[in-house]
Amino acid sequence: MSSDPSELIDSITGGDRRAVARAISIVEDQLPGKEALLKPLYAKGSQTFVCGITGPPGAGKSTLVDRLARYSREKNEEVGIICVDPTSPFTGGALLGDRIRMADIATDPGVFIRSMATRGSRGGLARAAREVALILGATGHDAILLETVGVGQIELDIAETADTVVVVLVPESGDGIQAMKAGLMEIGDIFVINKADRPGADGLVVELMSVLAINNARQWTPPVLKTIAKSGDGTRELMDSIQKHRSWLQTSGEGDRRRKQRVGAYVKEIIQETMARRLWQEKNLKGQMNRLLDDIMEGRTDPFSVAEEIINAGEARVSSGRDEV
Amino acid sequence: MSSDPSELIDSITGGDRRAVARAISIVEDQLPGKEALLKPLYAKGSQTFVCGITGPPGAGKSTLVDRLARYSREKNEEVGIICVDPTSPFTGGALLGDRIRMADIATDPGVFIRSMATRGSRGGLARAAREVALILGATGHDAILLETVGVGQIELDIAETADTVVVVLVPESGDGIQAMKAGLMEIGDIFVINKADRPGADGLVVELMSVLAINNARQWTPPVLKTIAKSGDGTRELMDSIQKHRSWLQTSGEGDRRRKQRVGAYVKEIIQETMARRLWQEKNLKGQMNRLLDDIMEGRTDPFSVAEEIINAGEARVSSGRDEV
Numbered sequence: 001m002s003s004d005p006s007e008l009i010d011s012i013t014g015g016d017r018r019a020v021a022r023a024i025s026i027v028e029d030q031l032p033g034k035e036a037l038l039k040p041l042y043a044k045g046s047q048t049f050v051c052g053i054t055g056p057p058g059a060g061k062s063t064l065v066d067r068l069a070r071y072s073r074e075k076n077e078e079v080g081i082i083c084v085d086p087t088s089p090f091t092g093g094a095l096l097g098d099r100i101r102m103a104d105i106a107t108d109p110g111v112f113i114r115s116m117a118t119r120g121s122r123g124g125l126a127r128a129a130r131e132v133a134l135i136l137g138a139t140g141h142d143a144i145l146l147e148t149v150g151v152g153q154i155e156l157d158i159a160e161t162a163d164t165v166v167v168v169l170v171p172e173s174g175d176g177i178q179a180m181k182a183g184l185m186e187i188g189d190i191f192v193i194n195k196a197d198r199p200g201a202d203g204l205v206v207e208l209m210s211v212l213a214i215n216n217a218r219q220w221t222p223p224v225l226k227t228i229a230k231s232g233d234g235t236r237e238l239m240d241s242i243q244k245h246r247s248w249l250q251t252s253g254e255g256d257r258r259r260k261q262r263v264g265a266y267v268k269e270i271i272q273e274t275m276a277r278r279l280w281q282e283k284n285l286k287g288q289m290n291r292l293l294d295d296i297m298e299g300r301t302d303p304f305s306v307a308e309e310i311i312n313a314g315e316a317r318v319s320s321g322r323d324e325v
Numbered sequence: 326m327s328s329d330p331s332e333l334i335d336s337i338t339g340g341d342r343r344a345v346a347r348a349i350s351i352v353e354d355q356l357p358g359k360e361a362l363l364k365p366l367y368a369k370g371s372q373t374f375v376c377g378i379t380g381p382p383g384a385g386k387s388t389l390v391d392r393l394a395r396y397s398r399e400k401n402e403e404v405g406i407i408c409v410d411p412t413s414p415f416t417g418g419a420l421l422g423d424r425i426r427m428a429d430i431a432t433d434p435g436v437f438i439r440s441m442a443t444r445g446s447r448g449g450l451a452r453a454a455r456e457v458a459l460i461l462g463a464t465g466h467d468a469i470l471l472e473t474v475g476v477g478q479i480e481l482d483i484a485e486t487a488d489t490v491v492v493v494l495v496p497e498s499g500d501g502i503q504a505m506k507a508g509l510m511e512i513g514d515i516f517v518i519n520k521a522d523r524p525g526a527d528g529l530v531v532e533l534m535s536v537l538a539i540n541n542a543r544q545w546t547p548p549v550l551k552t553i554a555k556s557g558d559g560t561r562e563l564m565d566s567i568q569k570h571r572s573w574l575q576t577s578g579e580g581d582r583r584r585k586q587r588v589g590a591y592v593k594e595i596i597q598e599t600m601a602r603r604l605w606q607e608k609n610l611k612g613q614m615n616r617l618l619d620d621i622m623e624g625r626t627d628p629f630s631v632a633e634e635i636i637n638a639g640e641a642r643v644s645s646g647r648d649e650v
Contacts, residue, residue, distance in 0.1 A: 035629050038627075038629065039629045039630070040625050042627035042628065042629070043624045043627065181466065202461050212532050249603070257621065257624065260618050260619075260622055262616065263618055263622065263628060264618050265623050266628050267614070267617075267618070267621075267628045267631050267632050267635070268601070268605075269627055270629060270632035271601065271604065271632045271635055271636055272597055272600070272601040274632055275595040275597070275600045275601065275604070275636060275638055276593070276596065276600065278597065279600070280593075288593070292592075293585050293588055293589050293592070294585075296592075297581065297584065297585055297588065299368045302363075302364050302367035302368065303367065303588060303591050303592045303595055304360050304363065304364045304367070304595060305364070307592050307595035307596045307599055308599070310592070310596055311596055311599060311600060
């Protein structure tokens with residue numbers, strides 16, 4: 001495969017799966033050329049609908065994702081599935097089982113599944129997930145299902161990059177107060193009590209609805225649905241609910257408002273990264289930094305003063321004209 | 326209490342617990358004045374020994390921390406304990422139990438315990454934990470125990486800010502291969518199999534030792550200890566092992582090498598933050614940004630080009646002299 005970005009981009013927009021996989025690796029591993037790759041894909045890729053599915057481990061998210069993907073396939077839509085697992089390999093057994101359950105949709109050429117691990121993408125997992133969604137969108141997928149395992153901060157950050165957020169709970173996963181503490185009540189557009197044939201499901205529905213009712217400021221009142229992903233019970237209703245939210249995002253203007261906010265945050269991240277990268281590329285900075293770190297170690301100065309000094313030196317170089325550097 | 330930073334700093338170095346608590350809140354909530362607070366505390370605070378204790382939930386880390394704190398107290402040392410829980414409130418029950426077990430050392434004036442939650446410190450939890458350790462060091466604590474619950478990326482990042490890293494496993498927590506996948510084998514200076522009276526402890530010891538033996542490049546071969554934190558079995562040996570590693574860090578030069586690396590990363594973070602903050606403070610940027618975001622939304626440009634434009638505008642202002650801005 002050529003390393004020429006424009007050839008790679010043509011292959012991606014043409015739907016070449018190997019090219020897509022390669023582009024995703026470039027994003028995940030933060031390889032040079034990432035920007036040149038994403039820039040021309042942005043306009044098309046950023047328009048694609050992304051549905052986030054999040055909730056505690058063992059809630060049955062993968063089985064639900066599998067169901068949703070099948071419904072899209074019935075309508076002949078192409079679906080991208082991104083599974084982000086920032087949790088520990090100590091809980092990896094269940095995850096592997098989930099992936100195996102997905103095996104038959106995994107061989108469907110209309111479905112592209114990609115798992116993303118934590119290691120190697122430290123700090124930037126939410127961003128990497130969003131950029132992978134961008135690539136899958138640009139490849140012509142009609143919708144992206146973004147599944148995140150776990151309910152920590154990273155999962156909330158990732159969920160916030162989606163257009164519609166489905167929060168999946170199970171009767172055992174605790175009460176609405178716990179979900180509220182986890183920050184899930186704020187981010188969910190649709191709530192699902194999966195494994196709803198287990199005891200406590202109806203109680204959790206009532207409790208979630210009462211917690212959701214407190215927030216009167218919302219224009220959209222998140223529905224609370226019951227599903228049994230394994231048998232398929234209630235999963236078509238979930239699909240309908242996602243479609244309804246998607247339409248509401250379009251008609252209410254809320255979709256654009258959210259997108260603009262996300263784009264703003266993305267631009268800020270790029271700016272911050274670019275500025276820092278340029279500073280590190282300045283000549284002599286490495287040697288200067290090394291001397292200044294020794295000064296800190298020996299108690300002659302502190303990290304804040306050193307940071308100030310380096311920024312000022314960088315700005316002085318800009319002011320005096322880049323040619324002289 | 327005064328809001329004058331120099332008075333607050335005097336109170337902190339004088340060991341006033343309310344002042345310390347307030348300083349920690351300033352760091353956690355990223356309030357203005359954080360830098361002015363940390364700058365004068367840095368020289369003293371950064372010298373304090375930090376021992377990280379990490380491992381999967383339920384491994385008995387809090388009980389071990391409690392034991393270690395008691396041994397320090399026997400030598401009349403003052404101890405700071407920082408508990409970081411970036412995991413979900415869905416597993417919060419066990420954590421609360423741990424804190425209650427710690428109740429009697431919590432009332433000891435020679436021990437300062439602080440729990441740090443995830444919400445509100447997104448992205449910067451490792452940094453915030455390190456800055457809290459800095460404050461506790463400057464207050465005159467002889468050692469800091471930094472406990473992290475869970476074994477995701479955030480925990481690894483936090484553990485890396487410690488001088489000595491103790492990885493706590495239990496016979497049930499899986500095999501050495503899983504620990505290796507989790508990145509724990511690379512970060513551990515000391516390995517502990519807690520609840521070692523349970524079946525499988527000896528097998529896990531042998532397995533960990535064989536995994537550790539593969540890495541010949543190490544100057545320090547991490548010991549693998551067996552403990553029963555609840556009864557205290559093996560915990561004095563753990564304390565001795567931590568002291569031994571601490572001495573080795575000093576004599577081998579490895580301690581300085583690690584510290585320098587950490588300080589370098591810290592300086593880079595401060596630079597990145599400061600540059601971004603200054604850019605956002607530029608006049609007219611908000612209006613300009615808003616117009617450019619609309620351009621992105623309407624497909625006229627992309628986030629990368631907008632980032633470039635904003636950076637160049639900022640540099641142009643620097644070049645033309647700040648006075649004119």
